[in-house]
Amino acid sequence: MGIEKGRPRRGITFYSYHNLMGRCMTLEDCFEEAYDTGATCFELLTSYIDNYPNPSSEWIDKYWGLCEKYNLRPSELGHWAENHLRRGPAMTDEEVVEELKTDFKLAHMLGFTSLRTKITCTNFMCDPEPGWQSYIEKALPWAEKYDVMMQNEVHLPTTLHTPHIRDEYLDFIKRTGTSHFGFNIDFGTFQFKQPEGFGPIVMSDYKDITKPEEIVDFLPYSRSCHTKFVNINENFEEETIPYREVIQLMIDNGWSGDLLSEYEGPIRFFAEESFENFGKAMEIIPDQVRRHQIMMKNILGY
Numbered sequence: 001m002g003i004e005k006g007r008p009r010r011g012i013t014f015y016s017y018h019n020l021m022g023r024c025m026t027l028e029d030c031f032e033e034a035y036d037t038g039a040t041c042f043e044l045l046t047s048y049i050d051n052y053p054n055p056s057s058e059w060i061d062k063y064w065g066l067c068e069k070y071n072l073r074p075s076e077l078g079h080w081a082e083n084h085l086r087r088g089p090a091m092t093d094e095e096v097v098e099e100l101k102t103d104f105k106l107a108h109m110l111g112f113t114s115l116r117t118k119i120t121c122t123n124f125m126c127d128p129e130p131g132w133q134s135y136i137e138k139a140l141p142w143a144e145k146y147d148v149m150m151q152n153e154v155h156l157p158t159t160l161h162t163p164h165i166r167d168e169y170l171d172f173i174k175r176t177g178t179s180h181f182g183f184n185i186d187f188g189t190f191q192f193k194q195p196e197g198f199g200p201i202v203m204s205d206y207k208d209i210t211k212p213e214e215i216v217d218f219l220p221y222s223r224s225c226h227t228k229f230v231n232i233n234e235n236f237e238e239e240t241i242p243y244r245e246v247i248q249l250m251i252d253n254g255w256s257g258d259l260l261s262e263y264e265g266p267i268r269f270f271a272e273e274s275f276e277n278f279g280k281a282m283e284i285i286p287d288q289v290r291r292h293q294i295m296m297k298n299i300l301g302y
């Protein structure tokens with residue numbers, strides 16, 4: 001008997017609007033934009049939560065009201081598993097776990113089943129600081145209690161065959177047998193050329209990228225992915241990432257998780273430089289997210 005075809009859901013990470021939030025967009029504006037695109041789910045960052053990590057009951061009621069009003073389901077909460085929140089010695093395992101427990105409880109309260117968990121890195125390739133296995137393993141029972149999956153993000157220049165991804169993280173999952181630690185596979189890891197408009201910003205040499213077929217081994221350990229994009233042209237195509245090939249592999253292998261539009265085009269990097277650039281960002285960012293959702297709808301057929 002073959003694998004049943006998957007049916008991924010279209011969503012948006014509100015991080016796409018990061019440069020606009022608090023300046024010309026409110027949280028409700030993000031919900032409204034997402035609803036207008038036909039998206040069905042969303043990612044929130046902890047920095048978008050008033051009085052994090054202890055939002056008021058009024059804020060929580062308003063949040064759930066927005067979910068209901070715009071018919072959007074919580075997908076992923078972006079947070080960090082840091083062990084250097086202060087100068088001096090690193091935090092103990094117990095201190096890190098307490099921080100994680102707080103986020104797990106909050107995510108559960110807000111309806112999220114997955115977390116984009118950033119583990120403290122040591123370099124540009126996002127190699128995790130030694131010792132991460134200890135505190136993550138100690139946090140697993142709490143992730144299970146609150147039914148959330150910690151997903152480490154894999155994005156450019158990291159690939160699915162980077163040693164700490166395939167050898168450390170994947171081995172950790174297999175050794176522990178956990179279903180509460182996995183991967184947010186950012187589509188930037190499949191990017192095969194430098195986008196236009198980035199100028200001096202060099203994201204990668206593009207000699208070592210993730211091949212689409214590599215995603216298959218990781219799909220059982222992923223509930224949501226960042227469908228990263230830098231520019232959607234007038235034909236509703238992203239010219240630097242093989243979208244159709246990757247998504248077809250996900251569907252053919254029975255994956256039915258959340259595909260979260262994440263815009264990181266050049267205007268995101270330059271919006272803070274001048275009022276003129278910010279004005280452009282106000283127009284370009286929402287338009288690009290809408291175009292991306294149209295592209296996703298064209299690919300998925302819904």
